[in-house]
Amino acid sequence: xxxxxxxxxxxxxxxxxxxxxxxxxxxxxxxxxxxxxxxxxxxxxxxxxxxxxxxxxxxxxxxxxxxxxxxxxxxxxxxxxxxxxxxxxxxxxxxxxxxxxxxxxxxxxxxxxxxxxxxxxxxxxxxxxxxxxxxxxxxxxxxxxxxxxxxxxxxxxxxxxxxxxxxxxxxxxxxxxxxxxxxxxxxxxxxxxxxxxxxxxxxxxxxxxxxxxxxxxxxxxxxxxxxxxxxxxxxxxxxxxxxxxxxxxxxxxxxxxxxxxxxxxxxxxxxxxxxxxxxxxxxxxxxxxxxxxxxxxxxxxxxxxxxxxxxxxxxxxxxxxxxxxxxxxxxxxxxxxxxxxxx
DNA sequence: GTATGCTTTCGGC
DNA sequence: TTACGGCCGAAAGCATAC
Numbered sequence: 226x227x228x229x230x231x232x233x234x235x236x237x238x239x240x241x242x243x244x245x246x247x248x249x250x251x252x253x254x255x256x257x258x259x260x261x262x263x264x265x266x267x268x269x270x271x272x273x274x275x276x277x278x279x280x281x282x283x284x285x286x287x288x289x290x291x292x293x294x295x296x297x298x299x300x301x302x303x304x305x306x307x308x309x310x311x312x313x314x315x316x317x318x319x320x321x322x323x324x325x326x327x328x329x330x331x332x333x334x335x336x337x338x339x340x341x342x343x344x345x346x347x348x349x350x351x352x353x354x355x356x357x358x359x360x361x362x363x364x365x366x367x368x369x370x371x372x373x374x375x376x377x378x379x380x381x382x383x384x385x386x387x388x389x390x391x392x393x394x395x396x397x398x399x400x401x402x403x404x405x406x407x408x409x410x411x412x413x414x415x416x417x418x419x420x421x422x423x424x425x426x427x428x429x430x431x432x433x434x435x436x437x438x439x440x441x442x443x444x445x446x447x448x449x450x451x452x453x454x455x456x457x458x459x460x461x462x463x464x465x466x467x468x469x470x471x472x473x474x475x476x477x478x479x480x481x482x483x484x485x486x487x488x489x490x491x492x493x494x495x496x497x498x499x500x501x502x503x504x505x506x507x508x509x510x511x512x513x514x515x516x517x518x519x520x521x522x523x524x525x526x527x528x529x530x531x532x533x534x535x536x537x538x539x540x541x542x543x544x545x546x547x548x549x550x551x552x553x554x555x556x557x558x559x560x561x562x563x564x565x566x567x568x
Numbered sequence: 569g570t571a572t573g574c575t576t577t578c579g580g581c
Numbered sequence: 582t583t584a585c586g587g588c589c590g591a592a593a594g595c596a597t598a599c
Contacts, residue, residue: 239586240586240587241586242585242586242587244585247584248584248585248586249585249586250585250586250587251586252581252586252587253581265580265581266581266585266586267584267585268583268584268585269584269585270583270584270585271583271584271585274584286586286587288587288588312580312581312589312590313580313581313589314581314588314589315581316580316581395580396579396580396591397579398578398579398580399579400578400579401578401579429592429593429594431592431593432592432593451590454589455589455590455591456588456589456590457588457589458587458588458589459587459588460586460587460588461586461587462585462586462587497574497575499575499576503585503586507585509576509577509578510576510577511575511576511577512575512576513574513575513576514574514575515573515574515575545585546585546586546587548587548588553574
C-alpha cells in the first residue's frame with residue numbers, strides 16, 4: 226500500500242471497460258472491502274451498492290506498476306529457494322527441500338527470511354504455506370491471510386484438509402464444485418473417500434484422478450520452473466453489442482497493433498491465431514487457426530483476424546467483447562545474414 | 569492402443 | 582432486479598497417424 230492514510234478504508238482496484246462511466250469490474254479489493262462482500266470479479270455497480278454510504282476509495286488498475294513490484298519480489302524469492310514456479314502476478318510455488326534438508330523447522334527459517342526480505346524491500350507482506358505438496362501448500366497459504374506463515378507437516382495434512390470445502394482445492398472452481406455437490410461431496414474429506422467410479426463420469430479420467438489425489442494429499446505435481454510465454458492476447462469491451470464485423474474491427478484495431486508490438490518486443494514468432502468473442506450473456510466463444518510457417522508479421526494478423534471474426538459472428542451473432550490471441554509461440558532465432566550464411 | 573496436432577473451453581488471479 | 586475485465590495457462594475433445 227503506497228498510501229497508508231487509506232488503511233482501514235475499503236479500497237477497490239477497478240477495471241473500467243469504457244462502455245459507460247461506471248461499467249467494469251472489481252479486480253481486487255482490500256480486506257475492509259471484502260468484509261462488505263466485495264470480491265474480485267463483481268461489477269463495479271454492484272460493489273457500490275454493497276458499499277452503501279460507507280466511505281471508500283475506488284482506484285483504477287495500473288497493471289504496469291504491479292508488474293514491476295512483482296518482478297522485484299519474484300527476484301527476492303528466487304534468491305532464497307531451490308526451484309521457483311511463478312503462477313500469477315502475485316503467486317508462486319517454491320521448492321526448498323534441498324535448502325531445508327527436508328526439515329520443516331529449517332524451512333520455517335527460510336520462509337521467515339523471505340517474508341522479511343520482501344517487507345524490507347517493498348514494505349509489503351505476504352502469506353506462505355509450507356507443506357509436503359503444492360496442493361496442500363496452496364491451501365495452507367490461503368488459510369491465514371494476510372501476512373501468514375502456516376506449516377502443515379505430512380502427518381497433519383489429512384486432518385488439516387478434511388473440513389475445508391472442495392472449491393478451496395487448487396483447480397477446483399465453481400463449476401467442478403457444483404458437480405461434486407450433486408454427489409453430496411462438499412468437503413475435501415468426503416472427496417478423499419469418493420471412488421474413481423463416481424468421479425470419472427463427471428470429470429474424465431485425468432481430472433478425476435487429480436482431484437482424488439489432491440484431496441488425499443498425495444498429488445505429486447512437482448515444482449517446475451516455467452520458461453517462456455505460451456500465448457499473448459488482447460481483449461476489449463465494445464462500445465455496444467455488435468454483429469457488424471467492420472464496426473468490431475474498427476474498435477479492435479488498436480488491440481491488434483498493441484498485441485503485435487508485444488510480439489515484436491518479446492522477439493517471438495506465432496503459429497496459432499484466435500479471435501475471442503464474449504456474447505451478450507457473457508459466455509465465451511473462440512475461432513482459431515494454425516498457419517504453416519511461424520511468423521511475426523502484422524499483415525498476417527490483419528488478414529486473419531477479420532476472417533476469423535466473420536466466422537465467429539456468423540455462427541454466434543452479436544458480441545459484447547472481442548479480442549485476439551496468438552499462441553504456439555517460438556523464440557525468434559538471431560537471424561544470420563545471407564552473406565554470413567553463404568560465407 | 570498410444571502419440572501428436574489442433575480447436576475450444578475452463579479456472580484462476 | 583440487474584449489474585460484468587483482461588489477461589494467463591491447462592486440458593478436454595476430437596481427428597489423424599502410426
